[in-house]
């Protein structure tokens with residue numbers, strides 16, 4: 001079988017799988033979870049809104065946290081203290097962090 005034939009066979013297979021799977025799930029009731037993924041918060045309007053890690057911090061707040069971190073998430077290890085950095089460097093890192101955008 002040449003490359004074009006095998007690619008066409010793959011496309012046919014993929015399409016068939018899509019049709020069969022779509023049919024199989026078509027009647028399944030959709031059940032939304034009553035909780036949000038990590039980093040999102042369930043609002044009163046029953047929506048999951050993204051909470052960015054840093055929106056609750058000002059530069060001094062970040063400096064305080066990285067000087068003496070506390071455990072935030074169950075599925076992550078606690079951050080190691082960054083107190084080996086001078087206060088100025090910690091502040092510069094915090095200010096840099098807050099001005100970075102996606």
Ligand code: HEM
Nearest residue numbers: 053062066070071072073076077078079080082093094097
């Ligand atoms: C100047 C350097 C650093 C800054 C400014 C910084 C800042 C932060 C901030 C703001 C958070 C989020 C805390 C929150 O969820 O509210 C965080 C979390 C974390 N950081 Fe850092 N970090 C630094 C260096 C590091 C280093 C060197 C490591 C590892 C070697 C590290 C590991 C972690 C981990 C594992 C978390 C998650 C902790 C948890 O959820 O309990 N960080 N960091």
